[in-house]
Amino acid sequence: MTSHKHVESVGFIGLGSMGIGLATNLLKMVQQNNGIMHVHNRTAAKADPLLKQGAKWASSPANIGQQCSITFSCVFSDTALREVFTAYLSGHPRQESLYIDCSTVSPDTIRELDAKAKAAGLTFICAPVFGRPPAAMEGQVLWAPAGPAHALDRLQPYLDAMGRGTMRIGNEAYMASVMKLCGNFFIASVIETTAEGMTLAEKNGVSRETVLEFISSTFPGQLYPMYAEKIARNHFHLSPEVPGARVEGGLKDVGLIQSLATECGVQMPLGKLMLDHLKEAGDCGWTDLDWTAVTRVIREPAGIHRED
Numbered sequence: 344m345t346s347h348k349h350v351e352s353v354g355f356i357g358l359g360s361m362g363i364g365l366a367t368n369l370l371k372m373v374q375q376n377n378g379i380m381h382v383h384n385r386t387a388a389k390a391d392p393l394l395k396q397g398a399k400w401a402s403s404p405a406n407i408g409q410q411c412s413i414t415f416s417c418v419f420s421d422t423a424l425r426e427v428f429t430a431y432l433s434g435h436p437r438q439e440s441l442y443i444d445c446s447t448v449s450p451d452t453i454r455e456l457d458a459k460a461k462a463a464g465l466t467f468i469c470a471p472v473f474g475r476p477p478a479a480m481e482g483q484v485l486w487a488p489a490g491p492a493h494a495l496d497r498l499q500p501y502l503d504a505m506g507r508g509t510m511r512i513g514n515e516a517y518m519a520s521v522m523k524l525c526g527n528f529f530i531a532s533v534i535e536t537t538a539e540g541m542t543l544a545e546k547n548g549v550s551r552e553t554v555l556e557f558i559s560s561t562f563p564g565q566l567y568p569m570y571a572e573k574i575a576r577n578h579f580h581l582s583p584e585v586p587g588a589r590v591e592g593g594l595k596d597v598g599l600i601q602s603l604a605t606e607c608g609v610q611m612p613l614g615k616l617m618l619d620h621l622k623e624a625g626d627c628g629w630t631d632l633d634w635t636a637v638t639r640v641i642r643e644p645a646g647i648h649r650e651d
């Protein structure tokens with residue numbers, strides 16, 4: 344006999360590249376347990392695949408707030424999250440509802456929304472996600488949530504349905520946002536070092552493929568080989584077959600990292616350098632390319648011109 348978990352009324356706001364994958368796996372779990380999931384996205388058409396699978400359309404975040412005791416959001420920026428959360432609160436969600444945000448945003452925004460949630464009798468959890476859109480669709484992301492332990496316990500079965508693991512960061516929601524920004528700093532620095540080192544090698548007659556082979560055998564693991572392959576083979580144009588994160592997102596994230604560092608007096612010269620390179624890439628009109636396209640900014644002054 345199949346045993347069903349008790350699932351709460353679940354909502355999901357923000358069905359972009361990451362949100363659609365996360366929500367797809369959450370919907371499967373909710374349905375397996377005879378529950379109902381409500382979804383909302385600013386651009387309604389993006390909800391179609393989920394509605395075809397049985398999710399219910401919610402006309403606004405407020406509508407989600409009225410119907411759901413556990414609500415997830417995954418939106419682009421701090422501004423988007425503030426807008427969505429304000430609208431959600433206007434639906435007067437039930438006391439003790441959980442609101443879980445999975446976006447990459449600043450600790451200040453999380454502190455502000457956490458306080459608003461508490462004032463309304465709700466619990467706010469920051470649950471940033473590590474992994475790219477295909478990992479979200481495959482239920483293979485890594486969660487790094489923070490918030491009160493009892494709320495994280497309540498949340499865990501839902502995170503399990505969408506990810507390969509959970510690393511609890513702390514009991515204050517904003518801490519998860521700090522961890523996410525640090526995680527993205529490590530990733531951005533892998534891109535920067537790979538782009539610079541590969542350019543130096545290429546300028547001196549050692550091919551990008553040779554450097555890729557060296558990196559893959561010297562630093563086996565996920566990160567360096569993955570980004571080295573993108574850089575060596577100019578996989579800068581994103582598509583479902585070439586997944587990644589856009590320069591626009593890199594600008595947002597490294598900008599948030601630099602703001603946090605400035606606010607708390609931590610010197611991050613590497614962060615500043617990466618932000619300058621991302622800004623240059625943005626100025627060249629490459630905001631929709633993968634953020635490894637900063638490599639072009641490094642290659643140009645070396646006299647290695649674009650061939651893609």
Ligand SMILES: NC(=O)c1ccc[n+]([C@@H]2O[C@H](COP(=O)([O-])OP(=O)(O)OC[C@H]3O[C@@H](n4cnc5c(N)ncnc54)[C@H](OP(=O)(O)O)[C@@H]3O)[C@@H](O)[C@H]2O)c1
Pocket residue numbers: 357358359360361362384385386389417418419420422423424426427445446447448472473474475476587588589592
């Ligand atoms: N892509 C990655 O590899 C990755 C990995 C980990 C974490 N993240 C983080 O996850 C979050 C979502 O990323 P993504 O790749 O899914 O971005 P995306 O594809 O650009 O989707 C952004 C989502 O935010 C919504 N949105 C933007 N501005 C809004 C506003 N003012 N009001 C309401 N909704 C708004 C969009 O709605 P519309 O559809 O109407 O535009 C869409 O649902 C970001 O914070 C990102 O940093 C991304």
